[in-house]
Amino acid sequence: MVSPGKVLIVVQNLPVPFDRRVWLEATTLQQNGYRVSVISPKGRKGTYAAGHEVIEGVTICRYPAPPDASGFLGYVFEFIYCWLFTAILMLRVLRDQGVDVLHACNPPETFFVLGRLLKLFGKRFIFDHHDLSPEMYVAKGGRKGGMLYAGLLWMERMTFAAADVVIAPNESHREIALRRGQVSADRIFIVRSGPDFQRLRQVPAEPDLKQGRRFLACYLGEMCPQDGVDYLLRAIQHYLVALNRKDAHFVLMGGGPALGDLRRLKQELGLDAWVDMPGRVSDHDLCRYLSTADVCLDPDPYTEWSDRSTMNKIMEYMAFGKPIVAFRLRENAFSAGEAALMVEPNNIEAFAEGVACLLDDTGLRAGMGEAGRKRVVEKLAWTFSQPPLLEAYRTALA
Numbered sequence: 360m361v362s363p364g365k366v367l368i369v370v371q372n373l374p375v376p377f378d379r380r381v382w383l384e385a386t387t388l389q390q391n392g393y394r395v396s397v398i399s400p401k402g403r404k405g406t407y408a409a410g411h412e413v414i415e416g417v418t419i420c421r422y423p424a425p426p427d428a429s430g431f432l433g434y435v436f437e438f439i440y441c442w443l444f445t446a447i448l449m450l451r452v453l454r455d456q457g458v459d460v461l462h463a464c465n466p467p468e469t470f471f472v473l474g475r476l477l478k479l480f481g482k483r484f485i486f487d488h489h490d491l492s493p494e495m496y497v498a499k500g501g502r503k504g505g506m507l508y509a510g511l512l513w514m515e516r517m518t519f520a521a522a523d524v525v526i527a528p529n530e531s532h533r534e535i536a537l538r539r540g541q542v543s544a545d546r547i548f549i550v551r552s553g554p555d556f557q558r559l560r561q562v563p564a565e566p567d568l569k570q571g572r573r574f575l576a577c578y579l580g581e582m583c584p585q586d587g588v589d590y591l592l593r594a595i596q597h598y599l600v601a602l603n604r605k606d607a608h609f610v611l612m613g614g615g616p617a618l619g620d621l622r623r624l625k626q627e628l629g630l631d632a633w634v635d636m637p638g639r640v641s642d643h644d645l646c647r648y649l650s651t652a653d654v655c656l657d658p659d660p661y662t663e664w665s666d667r668s669t670m671n672k673i674m675e676y677m678a679f680g681k682p683i684v685a686f687r688l689r690e691n692a693f694s695a696g697e698a699a700l701m702v703e704p705n706n707i708e709a710f711a712e713g714v715a716c717l718l719d720d721t722g723l724r725a726g727m728g729e730a731g732r733k734r735v736v737e738k739l740a741w742t743f744s745q746p747p748l749l750e751a752y753r754t755a756l757a
Contacts, residue, residue, distance in 0.1 A: 364459040364756055365394045367452050368487075369470055371441045374407040375399040375419055379671065380489070380528075380552045381464060387745050388752070389416045396456050398448045400424040400441065406639075418456060420448045427616050431507060442469050449473060460485055460755060466492045468514040471521040478521070483755045486522035487550075488532050494664035498585040516540065524755040526550045526748070529690050531667035548751035552671050553741040554678040558642055561679055564651040574607040574718050577652040577681075579645065580672040582615035585665070587686075589617075589624060590707055591658035596628045598711040607633075607718060610648055614639040649679040653724065654717045657685035661704035669694055674739055677731035682724045684713040694739065698731025 366388055368381060375397045376382035389395045396418040401408055403424050412419050422444035425437045452458060461477050463470035464487040474484030493511040497503045519525065519540030525547045527533040533549055536542040569575045582588050588611060598604050611621075611634060618638060625634050640648070649655065655676035659665045666689045673694045676683050683699040685691050692701060700717060702709040717724050 362392050362394050364752070365457045366396070366460045366462055366752075367449065367456075367458045368395065368397045368462040368464065369445050369449070369473075370397070370399045370464040371445070372466060372489075373399065374402040374421060374424075376414060377402060377407060378464075379555070379558075383552075383555055383741050383744075384462075384487070384550075384748060385417045386415055387741075387748060391749055393752070394456060396420065396452045396458075398422075398445050398452070400444075418452075420452065422448060434507075438467050438469050442472075445470065446473060458482060460752065462487060463518070464489050465518070466490050466495065468492060468511070468518040471514070471518040474518075474521045478523075483523045484521055485524045485526060485751065485755055486518050487526045488536065489528065491532070491535060491664055491667055494662065494667065495585065498662040498664040500584065512539075522546070524548065524751050526751055528552055529667075529669045529693070531690055535667070546754070548747045548754070550744045550748045550751065551739060552669055552674070553739045553744050554671075554674045554735060555741045556678065559649075559675060559678045560646055562646050562650045565647055566651070568608075568610070568648060568651045570608040572606055572608045574653040575648070575651050576607050576609050576654045576656055576714060576718075577648050578609075578611040578613070578656045578658070578672075579649065579675060580613045580657075580670070582611075582613050582618045582621055584617050585659075585662065586615070586617070587658035587660045587665075588621050590660055590705065590710070591656060592621065592624055592628055592630060592634070594658065594707040594710040594714070595630055595634060597708055598714055599630070599633060601708070602711060602715055604715060607653075607714070609634045610652075611636045612638075612640050612645065612648065646679075649676065649681065652679070652681055654714060655679075655681045655683050656714070657683060657691065657699075658710065659688065659691070660686060661688060666690065673699070674735055677735045677739075680728040680732035682717050682727035683731070684710060684717060686710070696730065696734050698727050698734065700727070 370381050385395045398420045401421040401424050425440045460483045461474050462485045519542050525536045525542050527549050533547050536547050622636055669690050677698050685699050686704040687701040700713045702713045
């Protein structure tokens with residue numbers, strides 16, 4: 360059977376296959392006859408260290424990860440560094456495998472230049488709009504309306520204009536593509552980041568993970584300044600001290616540039632006996648902890664970025680049939696439905712009280728968990744995202 364096309368996916372912020380959305384897209388395309396290559400950075404601390412390998416038929420090319428960026432000059436250096444490495448590896452892929460479609464994932468929106476160059480030779484360019492970069496910049500402490508913010512908006516506009524097709528993860532991003540990007544509706548396809556049940560498998564609960572306490576509460580996700588894990592640590596302190604609750608153990612899984620600072624905050628707040636922060640964990644341990652958890656936690660605070668973003672952790676919690684406590688955000692509410700107890704945004708006292716409320720009501724937890732699992736199985740699993748992804752490619756190549 361003739362392949363429908365040769366695809367090159369480029370991503371900067373996470374290594375592949377650790378970036379689960381990119382990996383699901385790549386393997387879906389591979390399974391449907393496309394020849395797929397991916398360019399990403401290597402993982403830090405020796406993870407995903409191979410410069411070239413083939414996994415499940417997908418060719419992966421990796422370059423050394425840049426240093427953690429901070430400040431304006433740090434981010435400019437990171438953008439240029441990653442762009443140059445990606446361009447060099449793209450030339451290698453063009454020579455060895457060929458490319459019909461460049462599929463660029465943001466942040467940042469710098470790959471439109473490569474897309475424009477390839478389009479001169481009849482190739483197609485797909486923009487996979489993972490994050491709202493201007494809003495994320497503000498969520499990290501940047502100034503809305505400043506020079507860097509304006510530059511991010513300009514790069515976003517250039518990327519939208521260059522794209523033959525835009526892939527959006529939710530309705531909020533679709534609205535941005537329509538309004539801010541001036542993209543026609545027939546070129547936007549919503550491909551949600553649904554959980555993969557081949558990776559997320561429920562296993563028997565392990566009571567020993569609760570460290571001798573009655574309950575286990577879990578967080579899973581990246582730990583960056585905008586992800587609200589500092590809110591969660593302060594909510595846990597409120598749970599322990601102000602609510603005088605000593606019945607739960609907390610495990611916060613995930614890595615990221617803020618992990619070191621958050622571990623220090625945990626110690627300063629006197630939480631070492633109650634909170635474990637193991638960093639990134641294997642899929643095996645992830646399944647053990649989430650299968651055992653009594654409640655799961657999403658502390659993303661309200662910002663324009665978080666309100667419009669789909670948090671993968673929400674649906675991964677739901678895949679395990681777990682009730683969730685989260686701040687009330689637009690896309691969180693859509694994803695979770697009846698599976699989450701939504702509390703006042705950015706209110707750590709309300710968050711702690713929400714955790715206590717769920718832990719005190721076995722029936723409520725069971726009902727919410729069942730509703731979440733049903734919603735994922737029937738509406739939000741990755742299998743429901745595959746048709747729009749494939750339709751986006753058919754449209755781009757038509």
